[in-house]
Amino acid sequence: MPYLAPEIILTALAIVLLLLEAYGAISARSVGIWSLVGIAVAIVVTLFTEVGAEPMYFWTDPNAAEGTAGKGLYMWDATARFYKLFFLGTTGLVIWMSMESAAQPVGPKTQPIRAEFYILPLFVAAGMCLLASAADFMVLFVSLELVTITFYILVAYQRESATALEAGVKYLILGGLATAFLVMGIAYVAGFAGTTSFAGIIAKYNTPDHLPVAVALGLLMILVGFGFKIASVPFHLWAPDVYQGAPTPITAFLSVGSKAAGFIVLVRVLNEAFGPTAYATWGPALTAIAGCSLVLGNFAAMHQRNIKRMLAYSGVGHSGFILMAVLSGGVPDGPGIAQAGMTAVAVYLATYFLASLTAFLVITIVSPTPEEESIRSYNGLWQRSPLLAAALAASLISLAGIPPFAGFVGKLGAFVVALQFHHYGLFFIAAISAVAGLYYYLGVVKAMFWSEPLEVTPIQVSVPTQVLLTILIFLLIATGLCMEVFAWLVR
Amino acid sequence: METDAYIANYGTIALFIGVAVLFAVIPLMIAAIIAPRKPGRVKGDTYECGLESKGDAWVQFHAQYYHYALAFVIFDVEALFLFPWAVAFTNLGPGPFLAICAFVLILAESLVYLWLKGVLDIK
Amino acid sequence: MMEITLNHYLAVSAVLFMIGLAGVILRRDILIIYMSLEMMLNAANLSLVAFSRFNNFVDAQILVFFVITVAAAEVAVGLALIVALYRLKRTSRVQDITTLKL
Numbered sequence: 001m002p003y004l005a006p007e008i009i010l011t012a013l014a015i016v017l018l019l020l021e022a023y024g025a026i027s028a029r030s031v032g033i034w035s036l037v038g039i040a041v042a043i044v045v046t047l048f049t050e051v052g053a054e055p056m057y058f059w060t061d062p063n064a065a066e067g068t069a070g071k072g073l074y075m076w077d078a079t080a081r082f083y084k085l086f087f088l089g090t091t092g093l094v095i096w097m098s099m100e101s102a103a104q105p106v107g108p109k110t111q112p113i114r115a116e117f118y119i120l121p122l123f124v125a126a127g128m129c130l131l132a133s134a135a136d137f138m139v140l141f142v143s144l145e146l147v148t149i150t151f152y153i154l155v156a157y158q159r160e161s162a163t164a165l166e167a168g169v170k171y172l173i174l175g176g177l178a179t180a181f182l183v184m185g186i187a188y189v190a191g192f193a194g195t196t197s198f199a200g201i202i203a204k205y206n207t208p209d210h211l212p213v214a215v216a217l218g219l220l221m222i223l224v225g226f227g228f229k230i231a232s233v234p235f236h237l238w239a240p241d242v243y244q245g246a247p248t249p250i251t252a253f254l255s256v257g258s259k260a261a262g263f264i265v266l267v268r269v270l271n272e273a274f275g276p277t278a279y280a281t282w283g284p285a286l287t288a289i290a291g292c293s294l295v296l297g298n299f300a301a302m303h304q305r306n307i308k309r310m311l312a313y314s315g316v317g318h319s320g321f322i323l324m325a326v327l328s329g330g331v332p333d334g335p336g337i338a339q340a341g342m343t344a345v346a347v348y349l350a351t352y353f354l355a356s357l358t359a360f361l362v363i364t365i366v367s368p369t370p371e372e373e374s375i376r377s378y379n380g381l382w383q384r385s386p387l388l389a390a391a392l393a394a395s396l397i398s399l400a401g402i403p404p405f406a407g408f409v410g411k412l413g414a415f416v417v418a419l420q421f422h423h424y425g426l427f428f429i430a431a432i433s434a435v436a437g438l439y440y441y442l443g444v445v446k447a448m449f450w451s452e453p454l455e456v457t458p459i460q461v462s463v464p465t466q467v468l469l470t471i472l473i474f475l476l477i478a479t480g481l482c483m484e485v486f487a488w489l490v491r
Numbered sequence: 492m493e494t495d496a497y498i499a500n501y502g503t504i505a506l507f508i509g510v511a512v513l514f515a516v517i518p519l520m521i522a523a524i525i526a527p528r529k530p531g532r533v534k535g536d537t538y539e540c541g542l543e544s545k546g547d548a549w550v551q552f553h554a555q556y557y558h559y560a561l562a563f564v565i566f567d568v569e570a571l572f573l574f575p576w577a578v579a580f581t582n583l584g585p586g587p588f589l590a591i592c593a594f595v596l597i598l599a600e601s602l603v604y605l606w607l608k609g610v611l612d613i614k
Numbered sequence: 615m616m617e618i619t620l621n622h623y624l625a626v627s628a629v630l631f632m633i634g635l636a637g638v639i640l641r642r643d644i645l646i647i648y649m650s651l652e653m654m655l656n657a658a659n660l661s662l663v664a665f666s667r668f669n670n671f672v673d674a675q676i677l678v679f680f681v682i683t684v685a686a687a688e689v690a691v692g693l694a695l696i697v698a699l700y701r702l703k704r705t706s707r708v709q710d711i712t713t714l715k716l
Binding site for chain 1: 635648658661664671677680687688691692698702
Binding site: 557561562564565567568569572575 | 679682683686687689690693694697
């Protein structure tokens with residue numbers, strides 16, 4: 001079945017690679033290359049799988065009475081395809097980054113990268129692809145945990161280093177807390193609705209009345225679980241420490257993949273499992289979360305001296321911008337989230353994907369050890385490697401949302417949605433936060449071009465990575481100039 | 492009343508519980524009241540007599556035991572899926588059979604992986 | 615005799631959940647925090663089983679299977695991490711391991 005192909009390809013490949021590697025038949029580097037090949041195959045298969053006008057459902061319940069029960073466990077539509085491509089692309093770039101950092105000399109406390117470091121992201125990717133198609137809380141829960149538990153291992157991969165272990169344990173405890181809230185929320189929502197399927201739940205609760213109190217409570221608890229994944233205030237406490245302690249490729253994976261996974265399940269649940277009447281429950285909660293994330297993320301990022309911590313806080317701010325686009329529900333008889341909102345979320349994530357992954361690719365190369373992660377190490381990067389400096393500048397300017405770079409399109413979409421749905425207060429906060437964002441992003445850019453470098457040794461970049469960086473810079477500008485690309489992608 | 496007689500049966504049990512608790516508590520209280528108190532380092536030890544206690548309660552086990560225990564936790568829980576399947580086996584078609592085969596194969600794969608990585612041999 | 619209804623089970627489950635949450639927030643030993651987390655998951659399991667029993671909702675029990683499995687996987691990974699941290703730092707108390715700047 002082509003619809004489940006990416007998940008099956010990735011899982012099968014990961015299992016085979018694990019065995020081959022354990023048997024000693026294959027080197028770590030070739031495991032990395034095979035992983036990239038597997039992801040490329042999965043991307044091609046996903047790209048060429050037909051998308052119908054109506055969502056398709058699989059594993060439907062044969063015993064369910066007509067019209068009462070769920071449509072199935074797994075769904076396939078344009079949204080699922082877009083996010084699957086997104087996750088596969090993220091994983092591919094992350095594995096590329098891991099191979100790049102494996103090529104660098106190891107520090108005293110860092111272990112050389114072993115084959116598992118390329119195989120575990122394949123499981124994460126399979127879980128994320130499954131998430132994009134989840135149409136039932138059971139599938140949602142299992143695939144979300146597949147992603148989260150694998151991340152526990154990846155974050156604490158450098159287990160000789162105290163900071164990495166500390167980051168891993170923090171992620172573990174707070175992640176476990178989020179899981180507990182999620183399960184309790186699912187228990188209330190599914191228990192009172194009498195079904196775990198999204199379609200069954202919306203059939204029961206899409207009435208003009210408000211949600212029953214217990215179900216509303218369950219929905220809010222589910223939002224706590226998702227709020228952790230997207231690193232929004234007040235569930236962001238893990239983000240700075242974990243981003244700093246984790247290996248840089250995994251930081252990139254968390255920052256882009258994990259965040260997008262949180263958003264796809266968020267919009268799926270709000271759209272497929274709850275109708276417009278639920279907006280009275282989640283609307284105010286998400287508005288508050290979005291406002292706090294915008295302010296705290298952007299203003300805390302100003303004071304950071306470690307570039308990964310800075311990007312962690314700025315990522316919290318970006319969650320706020322994306323939540324602004326999510327807040328487009330509550331239209332009577334409309335969908336849970338308006339089509340405009342869905343598109344704005346997808347476009348923002350796509351621009352964030354390009355900019356953030358480019359930035360982390362540069363960080364992987366420039367800062368191989370934790371000591372070199374301070375922002376001062378980026379002083380005068382232009383003199384050491386013009387290509388790296390240009391790539392980092394393009395990605396940071398894009399994250400700041402300055403035209404003609406891609407990030408501008410994403411921010412524009414989020415702001416338009418906020419105006420369309422009358423979130424004027426949030427719009428105002430977001431505008432101020434965006435200006436605050438300019439300060440710290442452009443501060444780094446200024447240091448790269450106009451400060452004296454701490455050391456003058458040029459940085460060597462391998463030829464394939466040079467090509468990749470050039471393509472990424474091109475995409476950052478091209479997609480910013482030609483917005484139709486995103487319209488095509490989302491369709 | 493039948494219920495009264497029924498509840499009266501519990502009265503005996505309650506009496507037993509009460510006596511049992513008193514039996515344990517009274518000597519302890521007497522000891523607490525009349526015993527002399529001489530707190531000290533040796534008194535505070537886990538065992539007052541016998542071998543001198545030393546070291547931490549966090550004893551170092553060999554790391555291999557942890558690997559074994561962690562692997563056990565996983566395989567133990569997987570039985571959860573096999574039992575319902577086995578109970579319903581006669582009513583199921585070929586689809587669930589293939590599914591459970593894939594499931595067991597993946598489990599077997601992880602066992603082989605542990606074996607190859609040397610987790611299963613205790614030195 | 616008092617009839618035991620769904621609400622009683624839900625109340626017990628909510629109490630368990632809150633005790634677990636309090637344990638996570640108040641306790642300072644990572645192992646105890648981890649046990650509290652497991653208690654929160656089991657509180658949710660209790661709710662699900664109660665829903666399944668009283669509302670004739672079999673899917674809830676299947677969900678409980680998955681929750682138990684996921685919890686086991688989480689324990690395997692989590693304990694491995696905590697043991698590794700203990701070996702490195704000789705402590706399992708929260709305040710001793712915060713070297714990352716908050």
